[in-house]
Amino acid sequence: MRDDVFPRPGVSRRRFGAMLVGGVAAAAVTPAIRPAGAASEDVRIADLDWVDAGRDRRVPARLYWPSPGAPAGPVPLIVFSHGLGQSRTGYSYLGRHWAANGYASLHVQHVGSDGTVWAGNPFEVLDRVNLAADEREAIARAADMSFALDRILGRDSTFAAFIDPARIVAAGHSYGANTTLIVGGARVVREGKTIDRRDMRFKAGIVISAPPFYGERDLHAVLAAVTMPTFHVTATADVIALPGRRSPVQDRLDVYEAVGTSRKALAVFQGGSHSIFTDRALTGGVTLNPQVKQATAEGALAFLDLTFRGDPSPLASWSETWRPLLAVAPTAYPVTGSGRHPSRRDRPRS
Template identity: 85%
Template sequence: MLVGGFAAGVATRVARPAEAASEDVRIADLDWVDARRDRRVPARLYWPPPAAPAGPIPLIVFSHGLGQSRMGYSYLGRHWAANGYASLHVQHVGSDGSVWAGNPFEILDRVKVAADEREAIARAADVSFALDRILDRNSAFAAFLDPARIIAAGHSYGANTTLLLGGARVVREGRTLDRRDPRVKAGIVISAPPFYGERDLHAVLAAVAMPTFHVTATEDVIALPGRRSPVQDRLDVYEAVGTMRKALAVFQGGSHSIFTDRPLTGGARLNPQVKQATAEGALAFLELAFRGDSSPLASWSETWRPILAVAPTPYPVAASSRPPSRRDRPRS
């Protein structure tokens, strides 16, 4: 059994170079249904290879952009899994590839429905449901995952989903819509759009307290039917996030879709560089977020400086304030 094979391979591991390990990343497609909401929640899981370093596995839950699916952003899933992280890519059926299917004259209407705040809330619920399932004690994976290191990540619309899970709030008719999931301890925010229709971005994002790594590019313009968002919106989101435990990386050039699996957007040379740098940068930031170690992020900035318009500045972390991980705890 595929899932059983995953579980069997976790107990004994030998370290290997990431390049070799990436060939052995294991993948499983999970087809869940949230009966309470009568909503399908498909997902694709990238699992570390058998020879990855031993220890509880941190989990990144990834939320795709508008019109994408669980099949996308595979370069992130493969890289993260090759480096010892499980990467669960959730598909949001109300805003996935079905947006582009059907009558082309009705695309504008489909985009409007997919971008509605009810779907935005449903997407966050999808991720929380996926966490419920994979962390359930009956799951084949739960025993090998580290609940102290659960990370939400997402691109574009998925970046908004990540921020909702981290505490972003909107108020409607005097009622606060809050989808924060306390299991999520950090966020990877790639090309975040504004919260459309919200006038006070600081009020929406002030409650986001988890460490967040923000990634964008100088040509990161969103141009969808009925919606356009300049690069400045990405920077405004970064500034408005309430936590001081955050960092910003801005690539020189690029595009909004350079962060998808598309191979040529942003330029044939720059595209693979940005993808590799984004995948590596996220993990470097997580070393800062969970271990208080800023050296991987500083080294990353130096390595990728030729394509960075803005290099992230690691925030200061007092040794006593480091969030504990299961690996840091003494064994009985």
């Protein structure tokens, strides 16, 4: 379809180790969570099949758009990057929830690291994973995000006039979390040259289950230049296990600590898994899975209320509501001035 159709205190290794041990008992008890006040998920969806001619690369995307009458003015936009082996159709629970609450959500598919990784000869899957995880693909993914933003905001886009350029957010899970950090300013040095794909149009980042930057010894040097506000989400059983790659939960915390901005918050769910944040329905447990999904979708918007409105109360309320599921509850970073933009709470509902 064409696009004209429709600051948390530091978490030490010792402290987190204690959380993991304590979490085994806590996770065995189903928390009494009251259903959060979810808006009706009556949203519009459009599949966009773009091609970046300059790179001879397809950039498919799926756009979730608020239902007619929901926004009273230009809407904020979240550009979402999927994990290794996923596609534009994944993470639909995030796109639907965000659009139902007044945000447009553009899910970009990265053709060099999408579902084709798992297709073909099973004996060659390690080669395909290595190719997909190569730094050239990592940089190409960041370029996909910027290209998609170019297209959705371009003069030929039907949507451009209805998007607020001051409230554009990068988001992603796993490999997509790395992509989010790259467009947010993460830097690596190769042969004496700094590779920098920072896109200043992104004003905040949602970082879900971020892997380490494999091969980089100084994570602080890589992430020190990330200055946009970031909301980090993980779980105590969030272990990455891929052919040739394994990453413990501590890597998620190390990424959080190394990000240069003080305008950041960390949420750690008790139990869970790395893939609980995908559309898979059973991973992490039949009870915990939908709760973590709902909490993640809501928590991101509560953090963005802090970022764009300077209002810490939604994040505080979210932390209290979901506290039975949390090993670490996020706290709001200090805000100065009002910096207020209209939010989903200011918009009349149809």
